[in-house]
Amino acid sequence: MPSSTAGAIRPEPPRNRPPRLTGRPPEGHPEATAVTGRAAPVKGRPSTAEECSCVAHPPALQIAPPTVLRLWLVVLGVGLSWGATGPLSKLAVSTGHSAIGIAFWNTLLAALAATLIQTLRGRRLPLGARHVRFYLICGLLGTALPSGLSYTAYAHLPIGITVMLLSLIPMVTLLVAWPLGLESPSGRRILGLLLGAMGVALIVLPGSSLPDPAQAIWILAPLAVAFSYSGENIVIARSQMRDLGPFTTLCGLSWGALVLLTPVMLVTDSWVDIARFGPPEQAVLAITVLNMVAYAGYIWLIGHAGPVFAAQVGYVVTGTGVLLGVALFGERHSIWVWAALGVLVLGLALVQPKRPKGAAVAAPAPVPQGPAKM
Numbered sequence: 001m002p003s004s005t006a007g008a009i010r011p012e013p014p015r016n017r018p019p020r021l022t023g024r025p026p027e028g029h030p031e032a033t034a035v036t037g038r039a040a041p042v043k044g045r046p047s048t049a050e051e052c053s054c055v056a057h058p059p060a061l062q063i064a065p066p067t068v069l070r071l072w073l074v075v076l077g078v079g080l081s082w083g084a085t086g087p088l089s090k091l092a093v094s095t096g097h098s099a100i101g102i103a104f105w106n107t108l109l110a111a112l113a114a115t116l117i118q119t120l121r122g123r124r125l126p127l128g129a130r131h132v133r134f135y136l137i138c139g140l141l142g143t144a145l146p147s148g149l150s151y152t153a154y155a156h157l158p159i160g161i162t163v164m165l166l167s168l169i170p171m172v173t174l175l176v177a178w179p180l181g182l183e184s185p186s187g188r189r190i191l192g193l194l195l196g197a198m199g200v201a202l203i204v205l206p207g208s209s210l211p212d213p214a215q216a217i218w219i220l221a222p223l224a225v226a227f228s229y230s231g232e233n234i235v236i237a238r239s240q241m242r243d244l245g246p247f248t249t250l251c252g253l254s255w256g257a258l259v260l261l262t263p264v265m266l267v268t269d270s271w272v273d274i275a276r277f278g279p280p281e282q283a284v285l286a287i288t289v290l291n292m293v294a295y296a297g298y299i300w301l302i303g304h305a306g307p308v309f310a311a312q313v314g315y316v317v318t319g320t321g322v323l324l325g326v327a328l329f330g331e332r333h334s335i336w337v338w339a340a341l342g343v344l345v346l347g348l349a350l351v352q353p354k355r356p357k358g359a360a361v362a363a364p365a366p367v368p369q370g371p372a373k374m
Helices: 068-092 099-120 129-156 159-166 169-177 187-204 213-238 246-267 279-305 313-329 335-351
Strands: none
Touching (some): 068 129, 068 159, 068 313, 099 129, 099 246, 099 279, 129 159, 159 187, 159 335, 169 213, 169 335, 187 335, 313 335
């Protein structure tokens, strides 16, 4: 997963990103745009009911909110897209490509794609001092650092175990947010965190959980990814960047991460020759495309169903990664790992915030005519 895209919004996270706690509806969300469907009165003209009745005012063209089935199909599509990046990441590192080099190409391609989208939308990337600082910090925590660590984890750990550990991002974010006053503790969510810790213990402690006990040290890599993404989520939640939409943020942090990754790649001689375009290089391109598509779908999902419903994507991502690892790479997990998967899924369900009583799955108001601005 990306960014996190996955995390609080990565998910722009993701950028595996899950996927962010901005506390405001995305651009284009029905709560952010009022649609009255009435013409404004003209100055100097009578406004009596009799005279106004002779003028036909057709109702504004409106698009009905998505059906529940459509929302679940988007959840499935986004989850499958992000889940598929796990096996692709394993393929990308299979020939010894450097994690930094792969992260560089992912970030460069994402930055170019996001810039193209911004240009087509007629949007400019704000480049004030506070914006540049924001891009660099989030680029480090949300892309540069977790990307390099994720590829390192995929190079040394089975896909299923790596994906399971990356699913801890919401739990770690909650753990970091509590002392800062961004979240309120509750017995249910504390139990979810304890189950998350138990799931990690089931993977690390039993001697038969990993193919090689020496691999246990590499579990620190995906755990560090979870803390990095949670740090990005906290930075975004506490920032005052209310003038940035999701895609503008993605564009800015992609360029910020690229600024940080490029010198590291050059100093460590981690260049990856993408022009060879064999299966590993094709996987690098596919990861970038899937991340962008999944991020767009995740933001759309938040705008139409809310962040609580959108969080269901995480279960699909984890399940997809584990099952594809078994189907495509022949991974065989011990009973301890399957038990850890069940415990982690239950823990994730408990740490998610509750949907308000009576809240609809779909947005209650129709979306205005034309495409939503994401």
